[in-house]
Amino acid sequence: MKRKLVITHQLKEELLDQIKAVIPTWEIIAGKERSIWEDHLNDAEIIAGWKDGIDSASLVDGSKLRWVQAWSAGVNSLPLPKLQQRNVYTTSANGVHAYPISETIFALMLGLTRKIHTYVRNQTEKTWHHSHMKLEIHNKTIGVIGVGAIGKETAKIAKAFGMHVLGVRHSGKTSEFVDEMFTPNELNSMLPRCDYVVVTLPLTKETEHLFTKKQFDLMKESSFFINIGRGNIIVEEDMIAALQNKQIAGAGLDVFATEPLPEENPLWEMDNVIVTPHTAGSTEHYDQRVIEDIFIPNLKEYLQEKPPTTNLVDYDKGY
Numbered sequence: 001m002k003r004k005l006v007i008t009h010q011l012k013e014e015l016l017d018q019i020k021a022v023i024p025t026w027e028i029i030a031g032k033e034r035s036i037w038e039d040h041l042n043d044a045e046i047i048a049g050w051k052d053g054i055d056s057a058s059l060v061d062g063s064k065l066r067w068v069q070a071w072s073a074g075v076n077s078l079p080l081p082k083l084q085q086r087n088v089y090t091t092s093a094n095g096v097h098a099y100p101i102s103e104t105i106f107a108l109m110l111g112l113t114r115k116i117h118t119y120v121r122n123q124t125e126k127t128w129h130h131s132h133m134k135l136e137i138h139n140k141t142i143g144v145i146g147v148g149a150i151g152k153e154t155a156k157i158a159k160a161f162g163m164h165v166l167g168v169r170h171s172g173k174t175s176e177f178v179d180e181m182f183t184p185n186e187l188n189s190m191l192p193r194c195d196y197v198v199v200t201l202p203l204t205k206e207t208e209h210l211f212t213k214k215q216f217d218l219m220k221e222s223s224f225f226i227n228i229g230r231g232n233i234i235v236e237e238d239m240i241a242a243l244q245n246k247q248i249a250g251a252g253l254d255v256f257a258t259e260p261l262p263e264e265n266p267l268w269e270m271d272n273v274i275v276t277p278h279t280a281g282s283t284e285h286y287d288q289r290v291i292e293d294i295f296i297p298n299l300k301e302y303l304q305e306k307p308p309t310t311n312l313v314d315y316d317k318g319y
Contacts, residue, residue, distance in 0.1 A: 008049035108252025203230035216242035
């Protein structure tokens with residue numbers, strides 16, 4: 001029987017051809033519709049793109065699964081304990097998002113700073129009003145909470161605005177474009193210095209509810225909070241209270257505790273909030289980067305009976 005790869009996304013033919021060139025003798029099942037691949041899960045050696053319910057066929061006795069390539073940077077939605085128990089490799093799409101998400105971060109920061117969100121609302125009502133716009137982003141201090149691929153690109157862009165860049169990373173190791181680096185246990189001492197706080201962290205046991213009332217109380221009343229990580233990194237009710245009480249100036253949010261964001265959530269109506277529907281990582285180059293930059297290099301290693309090394313998930317860390 002041929003070795004089998006299942007891809008749960010609709011790829012362009014040129015990307016499929018690149019994969020076929022590496023594994024010409026394999027059977028490749030690819031497509032967006034579940035009906036295309038659901039009968040192949042049990043004997044798939046590699047699954048690229050994880051969907052709800054896949055574990056019922058691929059993480060059972062008799063399954064041939066050895067490697068999962070996630071289609072997102074965050075892997076908190078995958079059954080990591082089950083994958084670890086069965087010694088299945090998991091690789092993430094970390095790095096694919098550095099350009100689009102850093103662009104979204106600055107779109108949110110600039111939108112809030114230069115009141116673009118306010119002017120768009122005014123435009124719908126044909127209202128010509130200054131709206132007390134006065135702030136600028138140049139030479140301000142930004143705190144990047146999570147200096148991975150996205151955080152590094154964000155820091156790089158920040159330097160073009162002459163910003164002072166503070167960073168938080170688990171190791172505390174220095175990074176290019178970051179002026180001062182802190183560890184997570186130093187977060188509270190860093191927050192009062194920030195004009196912008198940008199969260200780019202994955203959701204793990206350590207990062208869940210990292211931001212509570214205490215952290216928002218420490219921030220400047222003039223500061224803006226940007227979250228493109230995961231909604232449950234913050235206690236959403238505490239952030240809403242901080243925004244309502246003007247403890248912080250505003251927020252740009254792409255991720256939420258519940259998605260889609262419920263219609264009754266007050267964030268929809270707040271004048272000092274920009275809501276985007278978890279689209280910060282969307283880009284015309286997404287599939288190409290997953291396949292060419294991550295999957296194919298890892299596939300070549302895997303064929304040599306080596307663990308895939310690009311974005312290999314550490315199950316103990318959760319990312």
